[in-house]
Amino acid sequence: xxxxxxxxxxxxxxxxxxxxxxxxxxxxxxxxxxxxxxxxxxxxxxxxxxxxxxxxxxxxxxxxxxxxxxxxxxxxxxxxxxxxxxxxxxxxxxxxxxxxxxxxxxxxxxxxxxxxxxxxxxxxxxxxxxxxxxxxxxxxxxxxxxxxxxxxxxxxxxxxxxxxxxxxxxxxxxxxxxxxxxxxxxxxxxxxxxxxxxxxxxxxxxxxxxxxxxxxxxxxxxxxxxxxxxxxxxxxxxxxxxxxxxxxxxxxxxxxxxxxxxxxxxxxxxxxxxxxxxxxxxxxxxxxxxxxxxxxxxxxxxxxxxxxxxxxxxxxxxxxxxxxxxxxxxxxxxxxxxxxxxxxxx
Numbered sequence: 372x373x374x375x376x377x378x379x380x381x382x383x384x385x386x387x388x389x390x391x392x393x394x395x396x397x398x399x400x401x402x403x404x405x406x407x408x409x410x411x412x413x414x415x416x417x418x419x420x421x422x423x424x425x426x427x428x429x430x431x432x433x434x435x436x437x438x439x440x441x442x443x444x445x446x447x448x449x450x451x452x453x454x455x456x457x458x459x460x461x462x463x464x465x466x467x468x469x470x471x472x473x474x475x476x477x478x479x480x481x482x483x484x485x486x487x488x489x490x491x492x493x494x495x496x497x498x499x500x501x502x503x504x505x506x507x508x509x510x511x512x513x514x515x516x517x518x519x520x521x522x523x524x525x526x527x528x529x530x531x532x533x534x535x536x537x538x539x540x541x542x543x544x545x546x547x548x549x550x551x552x553x554x555x556x557x558x559x560x561x562x563x564x565x566x567x568x569x570x571x572x573x574x575x576x577x578x579x580x581x582x583x584x585x586x587x588x589x590x591x592x593x594x595x596x597x598x599x600x601x602x603x604x605x606x607x608x609x610x611x612x613x614x615x616x617x618x619x620x621x622x623x624x625x626x627x628x629x630x631x632x633x634x635x636x637x638x639x640x641x642x643x644x645x646x647x648x649x650x651x652x653x654x655x656x657x658x659x660x661x662x663x664x665x666x667x668x669x670x671x672x673x674x675x676x677x678x679x680x681x682x683x684x685x686x687x688x689x690x691x692x693x694x695x696x697x698x699x700x701x702x703x704x705x706x707x708x709x710x711x712x713x714x715x716x717x
Contacts, residue, residue, distance in 0.1 A: 397430070397661065397662060397664075397665030397666065397667035398430050398431055399430070399431040399432075399433075400432070400665045401432060401433050401434045402432055402434060402463035402464060402661060402664045402665060403434045403437075403460070403461075403462040403463050403464075404427075404432070404434070404436055404437065404462060404463060404464045404465070404466065404657070404660060404661070404664070405436075405437045405439055405453070405457045405462055405464070405465045405466065406419070406420055406423050406436055406437065406438045406439070406466045406653065406656070406657070407439055407440060407450060407453055407454065407465060407466060407467045407468065408420075408438075408440040408468045408493075409440070409443075409446055409450070409468050409469075409470035409493075409494065409538075409539070409542070409575065410440050410441050410442055410443045410446050410449070410470070410575070411440040411441070411442065412442075412443075413575065413602070413603065414602070414628055414630075414631065415602050415628060415649040416440065416468065416649070418648075418649040418650045418653065419468075419492070419493070419649045419650065419652055419653030419656070420436075420438045420653055421650050421653065422648075422649070422650035422651055422652065422653030422654035422655075422656075422657070423436055423438075423466070423653040423654060423656060423657040424436060425650075425654055426653075426654045426655075426657035426658050426661070426679060427657060427661075429679050430657075430658070430661050430679075432661065436657070437457075437462075439453050439457075440453070441453065443574060443575055443576050444576075446470045446471070446539065446574075447470065447471040447474055447475075447541060450467070450469070450470060450471050450475055451471060451474065451475055451478045454467065454475060454478040454479060454482055455478050455481070457482065457487070458478070458481055458482040458485055458487060461485070461487075462487060463487065463488065463664040464487065464488040464489075464490065464660040464661065464663065464664040465479075465482055465487060465488070465489050465490070465660075466490045466491070466492055466656045466657065466660050467479070467489065467490070467491045467492070467496075468491070468492055468493035468494050469491050469493075469494045469495060469496055469542075469543055470494060470538075470539050470541060470542050471541055472497060472541040472542075472543060473496060473497050473498050473500070474541070475496060475501075476496055476498055476500040476501050477501070478501070479496060479500065479501025479502055480500055480501030481501070482501065483501045483502075483503070488503050488660055488663040488664045488670075489501055489502050489503050490502075490503055490504055490505075490506060490656055490659050490660040490663065491504075491505045491506070492505070492506040492508075492652055492653070492655075492656035493506075493508060493544060493649075493652060494542055494543045494544035494545075495507075495543050495544070495689070495692065495695060496543070496695075497543045497692065498692075498694065499689070499692055499693075499694040499695035499696070500694075502695065503663055503670035503696070504659060504663070504670050504686055504695075504696045504697065504698055505689060505692075505695055505696065505697050505698070506652065506655050506656045506659055506697075506698050506700065507689070507697050507698065507699050507700065508647045508649075508652050508700050508701070509647055509699075509700070509701050509702065509703055510690075510699060510701070511544070511547045511548060511551055511691045512551050512690070512691065513551075513703070514547075514548040514551055514552075514600070514703075515548055515549075515550070515551025515552035515553070515554060515555045516551070516552075516555050517645055517703055517705075518548065518552045518598055518600060518624070518625065518645075519552050519555045519556055519559075519562055519565070521598075521624045521625075521643050521644070521645065521705075522562075522565055522596055522598055522624060523561070523562055523564075523565060524643060525596060525622050525624055525642050525643060526564070526565065526595055526596055526622075528564060529564060530562075530563075530564025530565045530566065531564070531565070531566065531593065531595035531596070532566045532567075532568045532591055532593050532594050532595055532596075533565060533566070533567060533568070533594070533595060533596035533597065533598055534567070534568055534569040534570065534571065534587045534591060534594060534596075534597055534598070535549055535552075535567065535569070535570040535571070535597075535598050535599070535600070536571055536572075536573055536580060536583055536584060536587070536597050536598070536599040536601070536604045536607075536608050536625075537549060537570060537571070537572050537573070537599070537600055537601055537604065538572065538573065538574060538575040538600075538601040538603065538604060539572060539574050539575060540572045545600050545601060547691055548600045549570065549600065552598075552600075553567070568591050568594065569587060569590065569591060571583045571586070571587065573601070573603065573604050573607065575601055575603040575604070576603065577603055577606075577607045578607075580599070580601075580603055580604045580607035580608060581607045581608070581610060581611045582611075584597055584604075584607065584608035584611040584612065585611050585615065588611075588612075588615070588617065588621065594621055595620070595621055595622065596621065596622050596623070596624065597612075597621065597622075597623050597624075597625075598623075598624055598625050599623060599624075599625035599626070599627075600625050600626050601625065601626060602626055602627055602628050602631070602646070604625065605623060605624075605625040605626060605627035605631075605632060605641065605644060606627060606628075606631045606632055606635065608623045609623040609632070609635035609640040609641045610635070612640050613635065613638065613640050618638060618639055618640040619639075622639075622640065622641065622642060623635065623640055623641040623644075624641060624642070624643055624644055625644055625645075626644065626645055626646050627641065627644040627645075627646060627706075628646065629646070629706055629711050629714035629715040629717070630715040632644055632706065632711065632715075633711055633712060633715045636706065636707060636708055636711045637708060637711070637712070642707060642708070643705060643706065643707045644705075644706055645703050645704065645705050645706065646703075646704060646706070647700065647701065647702065647703055647704060648704075651681060651700060652700055654678070654679070654680075654681065655678050655681055655684065655698065655700050658676060658677075658678040658679055658681070659676050659678070659684070659698055662676050662677070668686075670686065670696060671686065671696075672686060672687060672688055672696065673685065673686065673687075674686045676698060681700070684698045684699070684700075685698070686698055687699070
């Protein structure tokens with residue numbers, strides 16, 4: 372009996388060992404990979420690159436990660452050009468934070484047809500054409516409710532007029548969040564006092580967003596809040612209101628980086644805002660793309676990516692897109708005067 376138990380234990384041990392080997396089989400394989408943000412010069416995309424570099428080191432990929440991006444002024448054409456060039460070079464995987472809507476789909480499909488793994492992160496390809504899987508920072512439907520909840524909390528039961536200051540009109544993620552927020556406002560009676568009066572696009576350029584915030588104030592004399600679902604728009608709008616001495620009358624909320632929102636939260640211009648970890652997002656995007664490129668995981672519903680310190684992440688259908696697949700990261704973090712200073716130091 373004892374011999375049988377020992378044999379069974381040995382078999383289980385061997386099986387566990389084989390599973391571990393299978394899970395790590397891709398580690399150490401050289402894969403040329405490109406991380407493509409919407410554009411360069413934005414702190415959250417630098418944080419995503421740091422996370423991707425961390426994953427690259429853990430996976431022992433000897434090929435250096437290419438962090439390539441266009442300028443904000445040339446984002447759409449620039450992203451398409453970078454994907455096309457990477458395809459010509461024959462890289463193993465391209466990770467895209469899409470700022471080009473479906474305009475990038477033909478280039479992504481051309482890459483995919485050549486066997487290159489295409490993973491989107493932060494912002495997907497709306498049609499999912501040419502895309503293996505989207506690494507979503509948070510649930511997009513949840514984003515709309517979080518934005519609506521912050522708006523109601525800041526304005527109170529009396530509510531009032533608010534406007535949205537977004538990034539690019541072609542950014543799939545921001546468009547989805549705005550759509551979700553509008554649906555929440557219409558479907559939930561508790562938001563009946565909130566009135567959306569305008570939506571403008573600052574193309575994630577600080578000066579443009581700053582000027583648009585002031586234009587919203589001039590255009591809507593009863594405006595009480597600017598909601599900016601973009602980490603460039605939120606501090607730009609808050610600075611504009613601060614410079615004009617309007618923080619007592621009009622507030623800002625949305626998505627922001629704690630270190631950039633610190634002073635505006637402390638002085639009351641932006642009482643509350645939200646975000647997630649872009650470092651973790653870059654880390655998860657790299658883990659996913661590398662697993663696909665090395666063949667350890669297939670881009671199909673039910674497959675599981677073993678994502679290092681972030682644990683197992685399942686590939687599921689994307690509930691916000693008819694044909695897309697998704698890996699969900701999460702969660703949201705909410706920041707206010709009580710926790711923003713500590714978060715800004717991280």
